[in-house]
Amino acid sequence: MKIPTTLKHKPVVVSENYEQIDGRLARNTDAKGLSLGLAQWNDRGKVDISAKVWRYTGEKWSRQSEELPLHRVLDLSILICRTLEHFREAYRYENLYDPQEPVIDRVGLQGDAMTVAICTDNERINEDIKLFNQALSDDDELIGERLRTLSKILKDMGY
Numbered sequence: 001m002k003i004p005t006t007l008k009h010k011p012v013v014v015s016e017n018y019e020q021i022d023g024r025l026a027r028n029t030d031a032k033g034l035s036l037g038l039a040q041w042n043d044r045g046k047v048d049i050s051a052k053v054w055r056y057t058g059e060k061w062s063r064q065s066e067e068l069p070l071h072r073v074l075d076l077s078i079l080i081c082r083t084l085e086h087f088r089e090a091y092r093y094e095n096l097y098d099p100q101e102p103v104i105d106r107v108g109l110q111g112d113a114m115t116v117a118i119c120t121d122n123e124r125i126n127e128d129i130k131l132f133n134q135a136l137s138d139d140d141e142l143i144g145e146r147l148r149t150l151s152k153i154l155k156d157m158g159y
Contacts, residue, residue, distance in 0.1 A: 001017065001033065003054050007061070008040035009037055009039065009040045009050065009067055012038065013036040013037070015034040016032070016033045017033070018032055018033045018034050018053075019032050023142050030055045030058075031055050032055065033053075034051065034052070034053055036070070039067065040067060049070050051069075051070060051073045052066065052068075075109075075114060078114065079116060080143075082105050082107065083136075084136065084143070086104045086105075087136055090133060095125075095126045096130065097129065099120065102117050102118040103115060
């Protein structure tokens, strides 16, 4: 499906037909494309790039389409990677984390740090973390394939 070019987000680089590879939702998703382009929130003289997931209801482009600044997409990738690393060893804890030390990591960024932690404010964390861990396990092949691809691309780029 063609991504629209007449809306506020102006696509520059696109991945159309995303519904064919959208993880477990492949071939049965409303996410029809991904794009990198000029952000919809740009003001005159200020240009930001954003990533967008384009969702289509079958009749129109959805307001639930998500648009994120590139640094947030990368920050989410960092969060995912540190989370995956934690859950590789989480079996060592009775509740898959150490309640005395719920902080997994502090990742240095921009002169400060992004804290990665288990959400102990969640009153059902002990149940939810088990469900989360099982979902990670169920999606291990899908996630692993994408991480290996990302790793190769980053190495090819010199990172």
